Amino acid sequence: xxxxxxxxxxPLLGLIALAVIVATAPxxxxxxLSVSFYANTCPSVFDTVRxxxxxAVTRESRMGASLLRLFxxxxxxxxxxxxxxxxxxxxFVGERTARGNQNSLRASMFSVVDGIKAQVDRxxxxxxxxxxxxxxxxxxxxxxELGGPSYSVPVGRRDARTASLDAANNDLPSPFExxxxxxxxxxxxxFTPRELxxxxxxxxxxxxxxxxxxxxxxxxxxxxxxxFAAARQANCPATVGQGDGNLAPMDPQSPNRFGNxxxxxxxxxxxxxxxxxxxxxxxxxxxIVREYxxxxxxxxxDFANAMVKMGNLMPPSNSxxxxxxxxxxxx
Ligand code: HEM
Ligand SMILES: *[C@@H]1O[C@H](CO)[C@@H](O)[C@H](O)[C@H]1NC(C)=O
Numbered sequence: 001x002x003x004x005x006x007x008x009x010x011p012l013l014g015l016i017a018l019a020v021i022v023a024t025a026p027x028x029x030x031x032x033l034s035v036s037f038y039a040n041t042c043p044s045v046f047d048t049v050r051x052x053x054x055x056a057v058t059r060e061s062r063m064g065a066s067l068l069r070l071f072x073x074x075x076x077x078x079x080x081x082x083x084x085x086x087x088x089x090x091x092f093v094g095e096r097t098a099r100g101n102q103n104s105l106r107a108s109m110f111s112v113v114d115g116i117k118a119q120v121d122r123x124x125x126x127x128x129x130x131x132x133x134x135x136x137x138x139x140x141x142x143x144x145e146l147g148g149p150s151y152s153v154p155v156g157r158r159d160a161r162t163a164s165l166d167a168a169n170n171d172l173p174s175p176f177e178x179x180x181x182x183x184x185x186x187x188x189x190x191f192t193p194r195e196l197x198x199x200x201x202x203x204x205x206x207x208x209x210x211x212x213x214x215x216x217x218x219x220x221x222x223x224x225x226x227x228f229a230a231a232r233q234a235n236c237p238a239t240v241g242q243g244d245g246n247l248a249p250m251d252p253q254s255p256n257r258f259g260n261x262x263x264x265x266x267x268x269x270x271x272x273x274x275x276x277x278x279x280x281x282x283x284x285x286x287x288i289v290r291e292y293x294x295x296x297x298x299x300x301x302d303f304a305n306a307m308v309k310m311g312n313l314m315p316p317s318n319s320x321x322x323x324x325x326x327x328x329x330x331x
Contacts (some may be wrong), residue, residue, distance in 0.1 A: 033154035033312065037133075042124035045155075049134060052116035053141040061256040064142035065206025066109045071139035072202070072310065073101060074132065076189060077168045079315040081160035082131035084168075085113060085327040092330075098168030103245075104209070110328065113138070117327050131327035132157035136311045143307070146205050148258030151304035153311065158321025161330045175212045175273040179283055182275060189313060191306065197279055197288040198302040199310065203250040204262040208272055210236035211244040216274045223281050225269040228252075232272070248272055263293035 038045045057064045074084040077095055084101070086094040095101060117134055121127045133155040144150045173185050186196040216224065217232045237243045249255030250272045251262045262276075266289050271277030280289040292299040315321065322331050 033156045035152050035154050037154070037156035038124075038129060041126075041128045042120065044123045045120055045129050045133075046137060046153075048120045048123045049116055049137040050141045052112070052119055053138050053145055056112045056115075057142065057145045060108070062207060063109070063112060064146045065202075065255075066106065067112065067135070067138045067142045068202055069206065070105065070109055070113070071135045072199075073105070073168075073172060074135055075310050075313045076171050078160070078164055079313040080132050080136060080157055080311055081315045081319070081321065082135060082157075082324060082327060083160040083163040085110060085131055085135070086160075086163045086330065087328045089329070092163075093165050094163040095165055095168040098165055098172060099174065100172035101168065103211070113327055127323055127325050129155075129323070130157050130159045130321075131324050132159050134327070140307065143258055146256060146258040148204075149300035149304045151308055154308070157314075159324040159327075159330075160315055160319060161322055162319070173275060175208070175275045176215065177275055177278070179278040179281070179285065182278060189310075191309070193285055194288050194302065195306045195309070197285055197292065198299065198306045200276065200279060201260065201262055201292060201299055201303055203273070203276055204260065205251065205255060205258050207247040207249055207255060209244060210246040210248070211240075213248065213272050213274070214238070214240070214244075216272075216277070223269055223277050228268075228270040250276065260292055260296045260299045263289050263299070267293055 053064070053067065056067075070084060071080070073095075074080050074082060077083055077098075084095050084105070086092070086096075088094050088096060096105060113131065113134060116138060117129075117131060120129050120134060136155065136157065137153050140151060140153045171185065171188070173182055177185075182196060183193050186193070186199075191199070213232065214236055217229045217236060218238050220226065220229070232248055235243070235246050235248060251259075252265060252270060252272075253261045263280075265271060266276060266280035269277065271280065279285045292302075325331055
């Protein structure tokens with residue numbers, strides 16, 4: 001390169017430099033998020049979201065887990081762009097009816113997000129913060145509110161003007177999937193198996209419905225503790241259609257406390273979802289589960305880093321985006 005450069009005359013060098021700059025200019029796909037993005041336009045955004053999350057979790061302790069999951073379901077479908085929040089209308093199909101969302105995402109979660117958006121807009125005197133950023137901040141604040149690790153949340157995302165039901169159906173993991181499928185779905189989003197295990201540690205908080213774990217607790221095997229199965233069966237009838245919505249904690253010890261008990265539950269063959277137990281079932285991820293169960297600090301670090309990485313998932317570069325006025329619909 002240096003040998004070539006010495007033979008080029010300065011004007012030509014300048015042109016080449018310009019071409020390189022244009023070619024590498026940030027597209028939406030690699031847009032740089034920054035913690036200070038709203039420093040001038042909405043300096044109180046972080047305080048306002050934190051206050052909103054805190055009061056929502058005080059009202060209902062499960063809401064922290066629900067907001068964390070909502071962010072995951074946003075980011076895994078064409079990037080973190082608020083697409084999961086969009087409601088279906090006569091002429092618009094959103095993602096709310098996707099397999100992983102329907103009968104699972106609750107109206108109260110969307111109300112909480114709408115409430116926080118309204119508070120942020122009021123605090124800053126204008127609608128300048130995207131719904132996608134509010135979700136990203138709220139997910140972090142939920143983790144902290146429940147006693148988990150904190151991390152910085154870079155912001156500057158834009159809200160999608162589209163959604164994809166197909167992508168939601170294809171890209172969101174299902175609780176019935178095997179480890180190789182889970183690994184593939186996370187690899188498709190740029191995550192390693194270790195990051196899959198760390199992010200699945202989110203199941204240290206929150207609840208699942210009978211419909212999501214019925215098959216597992218009625219399928220005896222070496223991967224299932226029989227006394228755990230019996231306890232769960234008491235509140236989850238075998239018959240499909242009965243008690244489908246009955247809840248069980250994914251971390252039996254402390255569903256409202258973010259910690260690493262979840263991993264010990266997996267080692268004890270007490271993973272609630274089949275997809276949980278798949279992480280500890282005689283394969284290469286067993287060692288990671290053991291490590292996280294023994295080392296809460298390693299889990300916290302890896303989890304926080306993976307959350308920031310998840311927040312970097314961007315929509316396709318041809319989508320311009322907008323700052324939505326109402327998180328439920330495009331402007
Ligand atoms: C590894 C693949 C994953 C699968 C198959 C999966 C599946 C599920 C299922 C089926 C539920 C229960 C939903 C219901 O019954 O209504 C659930 C709950 C939850 N998931 Fe996951 N999940 C996965 C990964 C993740 C990740 C990566 C996160 C966050 C980073 C996450 C966060 C949560 C939380 C916090 C809850 C509790 C929600 C609540 O109580 O409202 N999950 N997940
Ligand atoms: C665990 O492995 C066994 C044997 O390969 C398999 O039959 C079972 O379905 C697996 N369980 C989970 C939860 O992946």
